Amino acid sequence: MARSMCWHCQSAVTGEYFCERCVKVQPVSKETDYFTCLGFPRRLTLDPKQLEAKFYELSRTFHPDFYQTKTPAEQTISLGNAAVLNTAYRTLRDPIQRAEYLLGLETGSVKDIRTSPPADLFEEILELQDTLEEYRSSERDSQEGQKLRTVLETEQRGLEQRKQEMEAQLQRLFTEWDQLQDRGEATSQTRAERDRLLKQMRDLLSNRTYVTSIVSDLAATIA
């Protein structure tokens, strides 16, 4: 952890969450990323069981209930840490959110990665939106309404399948990314590889969001 001095006894902090000398709880620094906070390496494939176990362990460590008899300073720290911990766990628990978060860490801002907008996908979404609009204004039981419904149902199945394919592809990229990190080399080749993976993940994550959004709209309309 990127902390140097205990807020209480001013000695160098060597323990992870507590000062080893005076045993006071230490605030999780604002610069600490969620991976470090939960004691995991910056990887995209994490074991959910391990993650959950660590979360519970740290929840017990920081829970404000256990600090009721402590000083106000310690109570404030425990409250702050518990909040950070909750956000960290919520973010890392979900593979997609975890990837979005890691991309943010790796690139400063996710927007810094130049991506080409998927024009074909956009056209498709807008066309589908037109069909949805037609369906909404049609008589549900009419021949026309039923025909539109069949079209939309087919589209929905197709899009859901594509979403699954995207997720499978993301999973492969996650593994590739982790392998690259594990190798830990810093050559121009690995840097190029790193940039390629980041861009591909960025594109896929964005496209997945567009597809998810239209799928949920479809589902809500024809449900």
Next chain:
Amino acid sequence: MAYSDKVVDHFNNPRNMGSFKKDEDGVGTGMVGAPECGDVMKLQIKVQNDTIVDAKFKTFGCGSAIASSSLATEWLKGKTIEEAQQIKNTDIVQELNLPPVKIHCSVLAEDAIKAALADYQKKADGQPSDTK
């Protein structure tokens, strides 16, 4: 937070909804998306003698995104290319009274305008001018 009256008005009565043929003469198409929320916006301009004579949009997204693009097409009509370049997302925020969480919708509209103008320029540059 509730939507402002202007947003609701544009949402209920969107102006200039629809599209032009992409390959039509003088038509510029801007297609943009917001990966954060999944909104998609298509904005098109029709240009004659350096002036935007018509504009259309299609947006799949929240009320603010629809209102932002609807307002953008209203503003674009009658403007020259140069004037259109000056439209800023902050103008849209101000006009529609967008809350902070919806500012990205106006950014999307500005991006769409820029993309449509760029597309028009690209097409215009590619074709030899026969007017002069």
